[in-house]
Amino acid sequence: MTRHALxxxxxxxxxxxxxxxxxxxVAPQVLVxxxxxxxxxxxxxxxxxxxxxxxxGWRPAIAMEQFDTDQQPALDAAMHECADAxxxxxxxxxxxxxxxxxxxxxxIALALQYKLxxxxxxxxxxxxxxxxxxxxxxxLPAALIAHYSLDTLPSGVLAAQENAVRDSHxxxxxxxxxxxxxxxxxxxxxxxxxxxxxxxxxxxxLIAGNGHVRSDIAVPFWLHRxxxxxxxxxxxxxxxxxxxxxxxxxxxxxxxxxxxVGFKTGKPAG
Numbered sequence: 001m002t003r004h005a006l007x008x009x010x011x012x013x014x015x016x017x018x019x020x021x022x023x024x025x026v027a028p029q030v031l032v033x034x035x036x037x038x039x040x041x042x043x044x045x046x047x048x049x050x051x052x053x054x055x056x057g058w059r060p061a062i063a064m065e066q067f068d069t070d071q072q073p074a075l076d077a078a079m080h081e082c083a084d085a086x087x088x089x090x091x092x093x094x095x096x097x098x099x100x101x102x103x104x105x106x107x108i109a110l111a112l113q114y115k116l117x118x119x120x121x122x123x124x125x126x127x128x129x130x131x132x133x134x135x136x137x138x139x140l141p142a143a144l145i146a147h148y149s150l151d152t153l154p155s156g157v158l159a160a161q162e163n164a165v166r167d168s169h170x171x172x173x174x175x176x177x178x179x180x181x182x183x184x185x186x187x188x189x190x191x192x193x194x195x196x197x198x199x200x201x202x203x204x205x206l207i208a209g210n211g212h213v214r215s216d217i218a219v220p221f222w223l224h225r226x227x228x229x230x231x232x233x234x235x236x237x238x239x240x241x242x243x244x245x246x247x248x249x250x251x252x253x254x255x256x257x258x259x260x261v262g263f264k265t266g267k268p269a270g
Contacts, residue, residue: 028203028229028230028231029200029201029203029204029228029229029230030196030200030203030204030205030206030220030223030228030229030230030231031053031060031203031204031205031206031230031231031233032196032205032206032208032212032213032219032220032230032231032232032233033046033049033050033205033206033207033208033213033233033235034046034208034209034210034211034212034213034232034233034234034235034236034245035103035207035208035209035210035235036209036210036235036236036237036251036254037099037100037209038100038254038256039235039237039251039253039254040103040254041251041252041254042235042237042249042251043103043104043106045235045249045251046207046233046235046249047106047107047110049233049249050107050110050205051110054110054114058203059114059116059202059203060116060202060203060204060205061116061117061118061119061199061202061203061204061205062107062110062111062116062117062118062119062204062205062207063118063119063120063121063192063195063196063199063204063205063206063207064104064107064118064119064120064121064122064206064207064208065121065122065188065192065206065207065208065209065212066093066099066101066104066122066207067092067093067118067119067120067121067122068120068122068123068124068125069119069120069121069122069123069124069191069195070120070124071092071120072119072120074091074092075088075092075118075119075120077091078091078092079111079112079118082112083112084109084112085104085105085106085108085109085112086105088108088112088118089101089104089105089108104207107207117199119195119199119204120195121191121192121195121196121206121208122188122191122192123139123187123188123191127139127187128184128187128188129184131180131183131184131187132177132180132181132183132184133180135180135183136150136151136183136187139187140187140190140191144190144191144194147194148190148193148222148225150186150190153183153186156217157186157217157221158179158182158183158186160216160217161182161183161185161186161217162178162179162182164182164185164211164217165178165181165182165185166178168211169263170259170260170263171263172260172263185211188212189212189218189219189221189222190222192206192208192212192219193219193222193223193226196219196223196228197223197226197228200223200228206219210234210235210236210240210245213232213233213234213245214232214234214244214245215230215232215244215245215246216243216244217244218244220232220246231246231247232244232245232246232247233245233246233247233248233249234247234248234249235249235251236248236249236250236251237250237251237252237253237254238250238253
């Protein structure tokens with residue numbers, strides 16, 4: 001039995017005690033659950049929260065950042081053919097995927113157990129690269145660009161995303177790339193929002209990084225423009241800005257190498 005499995009019953013109980021009424025008593029149309037990608041405790045806490053809601057009777061669809069929208073046919077086939085999450089991952093995930101799939105196996109297992117629709121929500125890396133190089137029109141449908149008025153981005157959203165890009169690259173990214181990469185992040189957010197909007201009527205959960213579930217500039221921001229009821233939960237390590245989420249779950253910090261070392265030396269850390 002893994003450490004995650006041993007932690008799960010305790011985390012379910014703790015989640016039930018700490019979850020506010022807005023999450024536990026009234027299911028939102030869209031529930032967006034964040035993560036620190038490499039934090040095992042955060043992943044376990046999020047699964048506990050989701051499992052508790054499913055056990056209470058909620059039956060949403062699940063959308064995941066870890067699968068791209070263009071993988072949906074393969075994902076549909078795998079969910080029909082497979083009896084376990086490992087099979088789904090083996091059939092759909094790219095051989096050289098950078099995701100740590102053991103963290104997402106429990107989410108996929110819940111979708112199989114409760115027979116929930118599972119959707120790929122993300123823009124592919126190749127399409128995001130097109131946005132960096134040539135703008136939104138190079139990768140996004142014209143209808144989506146028009147729906148969210150991406151040609152006239154709110155200045156506050158773009159500026160905040162640019163700051164997030166600078167921070168995530170430890171201030172070492174050439175300034176000429178900051179704006180294009182911020183637009184690629186926005187493109188990912190609106191593609192995720194489009195997936196959620198399409199299935200919001202029956203309820204849907206998004207599994208994604210904390211940066212995508214921020215209410216002020218990310219996926220919830222765009223869904224609020226559609227008039228949808230969205231609840232964002234950030235799973236945050238200590239000393240993290242807490243103002244951008246509707247709800248917060250504090251998690252112990254992971255031990256990791258300084259991510260900025262690679263930017264300082266020209267060689268990626270780890």
